Amino acid sequence: MKNRKIHIISFNTSGFKRSKDKTYALIEHIKNENNNKHTIFCLQECHNSPNLIGLLINQLEEFEIIDGTSSQYAGVITILPKNLFVVNILKKDERIVSVHIKNELFEGYLHNIYAPSNVQQKEAFWETLYNSIPYQENIPQIICGDFNLVESLSDTLSEKITSKKSLFHFNRVVIKLRVSDLSFENNFTFYNLSQEHASRIDRIMVSHNLLEKCSPTHTLPPFIPSNHLPIQTSILLTERIMYSDRYCISEEIFCLT
Secondary structure, three states: OOEEEEEEEEEEOOOOOOOHHHHHHHHHHHHHHOOOOEEEEEEEOOOOOHHHHHHHHHHOOOEEEEEOOOOOOOOEEEEEEOOOOEEEEEEEOOOEEEEEEEOOOOEEEEEEEEOOOOHHHHHHHHHHHHHHOOOOOOOOEEEEEEOOOOOOHHHEOOOOOOOHHHHHHHHHHHHHHOEEEOOEOOOOOEEOOOOOOEEOOEEEEEEHHHHHHEEEEEEOOOOOOOOEOOEEEEEEEOOOEEOOOOOEEOOOEEEEO
């Protein structure tokens, strides 16, 4: 029985600043990554760069590019191979791209997010996310991106964690969607320029009914310059698993990495 793998990579790019070299390096990596396997890219902090979006559309014709880069300060992009899923766009703006994805083996919601670092904006962001993300009990949720949130001192080299008020709004989303943070194999995902400060603010969360199918999130070497590291995860759905009340997966092994 042949395994079927799909990769999800989440990466805060730290912006492109009209750099064509960085854009071409991104395009080359996406093409190479998809030579013999399917990969979904969830990118954050892409900014409002016409060069970036234009080149992505022209160079990645076999991909669906969902662009939420309306701001010069934020911007998220989700890139999926066109033959991978039927995609329905639910929401896209400078900080959230939410899609419903479905094929013969899998159905779910995929949310690519870039949370603000400002405390007041952060609280409003999580409240918006709480009100805008749909929830259906039998359809799994996958949330990935730059959460700009430090839950505990073990997630940072500093002595500061995110405010209790911001964590309250964040936890409302977690409880509503019934998602949990995946275990993490590395220490941190973000480093400042001098590397005197580091934290884990990039993460991937999935529905509870997917947790036991998931491998730990792990970092990858950055394929373009950034002060964040790309993160990747895998979800394994085995043969004859009743995934929802509506259908049964019975023909293949389906992996999401």
